[in-house]
Amino acid sequence: MADVLTAPPEVGRRHFEPNYLNERRGILSWLTTLDHKRIGVMYLWSVLVAFLLGGIFAMVVRMELLTPKETIISADAYNKAFTLHGAIMIFLFIIPGIPAALGNFVLPLLIGAKDVAFPRLNLASYYLYVAGALFALASMIFGGVDTGWTFYTPYSTTTTTKVSLLTLGAFILGFSSIFTGVNFIATVHKLRVPGMTWFNMPLFIWGLYATAIIQVLATPVLGITLLLIVMERVWKVGIFDPALGGDPVLFQHFFWFYSHPAVYIMILPGMAIISEVIPTFSKKTIFGYKAIAYSSVAIAFISFLVWGHHMFTSGQSDLATAVFSFLTFLVAIPSAIKVFNWLATMYRGSIDLKAPMIYAIMFLLLFAIGGLTGIFLGTISVDVHLHDTYFVVAHFHYVMMGGTVIAFIAGLHYWWPKMFGRMYSEKWARPAALLIFLGFNMTFLAQFILGSRGMPRRYYNYLEQFQPLHVFSTIGSWVLALGLFMVGGYLLASLRKPYDAPDNPWGGKTLEWTTSSPPITHNFETTPVLTHGPYDYSPQEATR
Amino acid sequence: MNWLRSLMMPAPGSSYASEVDDLYMLIFWISAFFFLLIAGLLSYFVWRYRRRSADEVTPHISHNFKLEVVWSVIPLIIVVVLFFLGFNSYMNARVGPGEALEIQVRGKRWVWEFEYPDGMRTLNEIYIPVNRPVRFVMSSEDVIHSFYVPSFRVKMDVLPNRYTDLWFHPIEEGVHTMLCAEYCGRGHSDMLAQIHVVSEAKFREWQEQGDERMRTMPLAELGKMLYESRGCATCHSIDGTRREGPTFKGIYGESHAMRDGSTVLVDENYLRESILEPQAKIRSGYEAIMPTFQGLLREREIAALIEFIKAQK
Numbered sequence: 109m110a111d112v113l114t115a116p117p118e119v120g121r122r123h124f125e126p127n128y129l130n131e132r133r134g135i136l137s138w139l140t141t142l143d144h145k146r147i148g149v150m151y152l153w154s155v156l157v158a159f160l161l162g163g164i165f166a167m168v169v170r171m172e173l174l175t176p177k178e179t180i181i182s183a184d185a186y187n188k189a190f191t192l193h194g195a196i197m198i199f200l201f202i203i204p205g206i207p208a209a210l211g212n213f214v215l216p217l218l219i220g221a222k223d224v225a226f227p228r229l230n231l232a233s234y235y236l237y238v239a240g241a242l243f244a245l246a247s248m249i250f251g252g253v254d255t256g257w258t259f260y261t262p263y264s265t266t267t268t269t270k271v272s273l274l275t276l277g278a279f280i281l282g283f284s285s286i287f288t289g290v291n292f293i294a295t296v297h298k299l300r301v302p303g304m305t306w307f308n309m310p311l312f313i314w315g316l317y318a319t320a321i322i323q324v325l326a327t328p329v330l331g332i333t334l335l336l337i338v339m340e341r342v343w344k345v346g347i348f349d350p351a352l353g354g355d356p357v358l359f360q361h362f363f364w365f366y367s368h369p370a371v372y373i374m375i376l377p378g379m380a381i382i383s384e385v386i387p388t389f390s391k392k393t394i395f396g397y398k399a400i401a402y403s404s405v406a407i408a409f410i411s412f413l414v415w416g417h418h419m420f421t422s423g424q425s426d427l428a429t430a431v432f433s434f435l436t437f438l439v440a441i442p443s444a445i446k447v448f449n450w451l452a453t454m455y456r457g458s459i460d461l462k463a464p465m466i467y468a469i470m471f472l473l474l475f476a477i478g479g480l481t482g483i484f485l486g487t488i489s490v491d492v493h494l495h496d497t498y499f500v501v502a503h504f505h506y507v508m509m510g511g512t513v514i515a516f517i518a519g520l521h522y523w524w525p526k527m528f529g530r531m532y533s534e535k536w537a538r539p540a541a542l543l544i545f546l547g548f549n550m551t552f553l554a555q556f557i558l559g560s561r562g563m564p565r566r567y568y569n570y571l572e573q574f575q576p577l578h579v580f581s582t583i584g585s586w587v588l589a590l591g592l593f594m595v596g597g598y599l600l601a602s603l604r605k606p607y608d609a610p611d612n613p614w615g616g617k618t619l620e621w622t623t624s625s626p627p628i629t630h631n632f633e634t635t636p637v638l639t640h641g642p643y644d645y646s647p648q649e650a651t652r
Numbered sequence: 653m654n655w656l657r658s659l660m661m662p663a664p665g666s667s668y669a670s671e672v673d674d675l676y677m678l679i680f681w682i683s684a685f686f687f688l689l690i691a692g693l694l695s696y697f698v699w700r701y702r703r704r705s706a707d708e709v710t711p712h713i714s715h716n717f718k719l720e721v722v723w724s725v726i727p728l729i730i731v732v733v734l735f736f737l738g739f740n741s742y743m744n745a746r747v748g749p750g751e752a753l754e755i756q757v758r759g760k761r762w763v764w765e766f767e768y769p770d771g772m773r774t775l776n777e778i779y780i781p782v783n784r785p786v787r788f789v790m791s792s793e794d795v796i797h798s799f800y801v802p803s804f805r806v807k808m809d810v811l812p813n814r815y816t817d818l819w820f821h822p823i824e825e826g827v828h829t830m831l832c833a834e835y836c837g838r839g840h841s842d843m844l845a846q847i848h849v850v851s852e853a854k855f856r857e858w859q860e861q862g863d864e865r866m867r868t869m870p871l872a873e874l875g876k877m878l879y880e881s882r883g884c885a886t887c888h889s890i891d892g893t894r895r896e897g898p899t900f901k902g903i904y905g906e907s908h909a910m911r912d913g914s915t916v917l918v919d920e921n922y923l924r925e926s927i928l929e930p931q932a933k934i935r936s937g938y939e940a941i942m943p944t945f946q947g948l949l950r951e952r953e954i955a956a957l958i959e960f961i962k963a964q965k
């Protein structure tokens with residue numbers, strides 16, 4: 109079997125060899141699996157369903173905004189649609205998307221381990237995810253929620269919609285996220301293959317590690333806060349509702365204490381994927397390894413100290429506003445460092461524009477816009493004008509979708525051959541990527557102008573002067589959706605083929621490419637031996 | 653580049669608004685520079701270093717400390733400068749002048765209520781004199797709202813348990829739209845008010861006699877205007893659609909079951925009571941959420957609203 113490691117076996121023969129997908133069969137073998145790869149795959153399908161559902165709500169919202177008055181749905185339905193769009197996308201798709209789906213699959217492979225540190229905890233995390241998702245689903249079936257995904261009090265403690273169900277769902281999802289985080293921290297500390305030092309780890313691991321730390325430290329605060337909302341609604345305890353003697357702004361502090369770090373729970377794994385894809389498709393050593401690794405940790409640390417920038421107009425003290433603004437500007441620096449290091453990695457590389465690289469380049473462009481528009485919002489007096497307008501909506505979609513989701517798609521293409529043993533169609537990937545890029549920018553560039561001109565977010569009706577830009581944005585959302593459906597289509601179509609992916613289709617240097625595609629159940633035949641660093645693309649003699 | 657400025661931002665209504673715009677445009681140009689730098693380098697590298705053969709060898713360039721310092725320190729200096737500029741202009745907006753016309757603001761779902769120092773109250777509409785600073789002291793009766801006037805570049809949340817304040821100094825006569833910027837439920841996007849900036853003389857005239865039109869307009873017409881401007885339309889439809897409150901269509905002359913089991917004939921007296929003391933009788937199937945309009949409508953305005961409701965057959 110030693111030749112499996114060195115040379116890719118022929119396609120036909122490999123189809124009958126056992127791998128993690130076909131070794132055990134039947135639905136029960138999946139539901140009770142402790143294999144990180146299978147749990148990763150189950151997470152993957154689950155988050156993709158959530159993405160579809162959240163996307164449908166997004167299309168409904170955009171459709172309604174085609175005209176200033178009622179277009180297709182009532183104001184109540186619209187309020188529920190944008191709430192569910194936000195809640196589903198954030199809690200069910202983006203937060204678990206990269207770490208729990210792709211990370212679960214790839215992390216042990218990248219460090220040469222057989223599995224994560226606590227396989228049962230891993231499965232428990234998945235079941236908690238499903239339970240949380242069921243609560244969210246129940247809240248929809250029993251009438252929906254109309255608070256916005258931010259659940260601001262006292263609106264959320266007094267509305268008659270199903271807030272308790274959805275917040276309980278998010279509470280449970282929080283535990284799922286904490287379990288994954290704890291598991292990844294232990295795995296990275298204890299299960300690295302002999303010889304893999306901290307500064308010899310692939311950068312994806314650094315990103316997931318920094319993410320896991322935020323998950324473990326920040327998520328409990330969200331859990332407690334959401335539980336307090338439920339208690340407030342059920343027992344009228346009076347923590348947030350001024351009618352009961354509470355303070356509504358306190359909720360905002362609690363909420364953003366989690367939800368700002370959560371932004372980095374979302375973007376750090378995306379950045380981590382880009383740090384893998386760019387060296388592989390530039391066939392070149394990553395530039396500034398330590399700068400990228402440390403900047404992930406720096407972002408994780410500073411992210412805890414900037415929550416007040418969501419509250420510049422909330423009536424918090426001017427001193428607090430100043431301090432939070434300053435710290436917010438600081439967090440921009442590590443992100444800038446990363447972008448410049450990725451660019452420098454491409455300098456004098458051998459750049460191959462396969463789909464993962466196309467998405468990585470798209471990430472750089474869109475994330476640059478997302479990051480730069482963050483500077484407008486960090487600047488206090490400008491933020492006062494732009495706060496709670498479409499400018500903010502556009503900004504965080506550039507970061508969350510242009511950044512994280514595009515990176516997720518890059519990673520999905522990058523590891524797809526490893527996960528399922530099949531190559532996707534490169535021919536279809538290019539037009540789909542073009543549609544996504546065009547559609548995305550049409551949808552959200554217009555929103556920067558809308559916001560700057562004073563169009564508040566979460567508006568069902570709007571002044572007629574804003575209609576042309578809204579129409580443009582809505583048409584963009586159709587182009588974007590078409591591109592995404594194309595990606596879904598050709599990826600799913602590839603699963604109907606027999607295994608045709610080589611073990612190392614991209615010429616990557618990290619450990620996951622040394623095992624078969626798809627990997628065997630125990631990942632590696634024998635414990636892998638590190639012969640080179642994760643990004644050693646140059647033959648030794650070329651080293652200067 | 654004035655065309656760009658007027659494309660991105662609404663016309664400024666105060667000198668402070670221009671100050672914010674200057675800063676906005678400064679950041680815009682800095683961002684445009686960095687974006688073009690990144691996109692330019694990216695495009696150049698993708699083209700110049702495209703893969704020509706599968707066995708190409710690339711140089712081993714692992715790091716460069718000087719470069720790292722350069723691209724950390726330059727952005728750091730820029731953002732620290734921007735921080736101070738933003739903080740400085742923010743404080744200009746926070747610290748108001750000593751003498752200002754002070755208007756009390758109460759936000760409630762989904763109307764804005766204003767009260768002038770002399771006790772005059774208005775709904776969803778205020779008149780303020782040009783070239784005199786005006787300060788708003790704000791609170792909410794229910795959930796959080798946010799007072800936002802795009803053309804003055806000011807915004808401040810309106811909270812249910814404390815006062816917040818905001819001021820601006822209008823420099824030109826004109827009408828500005830004020831919006832609610834904090835999501836507050838069904839009528840959130842209809843929670844608008846008109847700010848009329850008028851000459852000192854006109855302001856005094858308005859303070860004394862109210863709007864000229866209001867005194868001479870036919871009742872039903874005035875009622876229609878009030879129905880639209882005072883927030884009635886948010887909850888009461890005139891086409892039979894069920895909203896937060898009962899529709900006005902055909903309501904006059906009907907008999908309705910109340911929550912306490914009694915039945916009430918909708919006549920002028922009942923309509924008047926429902927406007928001034930909305931909690932007195934609650935129609936069954938509806939929430940008791942309507943705020944009182946006691947003291948907010950002149951006698952003629954109440955009569956006008958009743959006339960308007962009677963006309964909805």
